[in-house]
Amino acid sequence: MEDKVIESYKNDEKMMILVYAQWCINNDFDPKEMYKKAYPDQMKNHALREALEMTVAKQESEYIPDATVLNVLQLFGNDDLAFIVQEAIEKRGK
16 A cells, blocks of 8 residues: 555656646746756756656647646645746746
């Protein structure tokens, strides 16, 4: 049972990273650059690289609301990255 819970969490975390990466692509942001701002000590993120390989061009993607990406990031404790995303949203609006 414990292994199933851990596996489920890992899969959900991968989905969160994919949502973040695709949202960045859809909004013309560089996901690696934003991640670097939030976590400068974690430059080599294997999960982010894998997620980027799974993203599609923004013309092929479904719309991802800003609130969705923020909520997903915060749900997994990525508050620093959510803060950077929020800043980007605010700058985009100006």
